[in-house]
Amino acid sequence: MKVTNAEFVISAVGPSGYPQDALPEIALAGRSNVGKSSLINKMINRKNLARTSSTPGKTQHLNYYRINEELYFVDLPGYGYAKVSKTQRQAWGAMIEKYLLERETLRLILLVIDLRHPPSKDDEMMYDWLKHFDSPVCVVATKADKIPRSRWQKHIKIIKEALVMRGGDKLIMFSSETGIGKDELWAHIAEFARPNEPEAEIIEE
DSSP, X not given: OOOOOEEEEEEESSGGGSOOSOOOEEEEEEBTTSSHHHHHHHHTTOSSSSOOOSSTTOOOSEEEEEETTTEEEEEOXXXXXXXXXXXXXXXXXXXXXXXXXHOTTEEEEEEEEETTSOOOXXXXXXXXXXXXXXXXXXXXXXXXXXXXXXXXXXXXXXXXXXXXXXXXXXXXXOOTTTOTTHHHHHHHHHHHHSOOOOOOOOOOO
């Protein structure tokens, strides 16, 4: 996709704050500080539209970014950050669960994982939870530029086996530094973000 327009729209804490224009939504889930904001910025060719932070757990809302007036990236609060209070984690969990299960315009979840390390228990739990509800998932393994190309397949195998990837879900390697995987990820997103088109009427001669 050629991005000609991208803008931050809203930080929402519940359905009342979600956009109502019915554009397809692509959600990004992952542990705190895994690089979701950097991924968004690379995908839309902007350096700082999605704010990156060295402080894990800073994203506490669902951050909506509208792309080309065609779709939204929705950055979910990161999980697995111990310094966040149990009460806050429960509140985030309830908000995210409601969004993932009930948002009709949600088309695809990008589960963002660091290619350099095996998936965390939280990563495994998130993937299992999403698959329990038959949610469409694409695993995006970031930091690909930090690993020699000769070791990519080894790390991919570790991630696939740890998550027990299934249902035809795709794994795409990505680098926010070099752009590895950017075109492949856009092509995959496009498959899910197309508007539902009515079936063509068959006219008999």
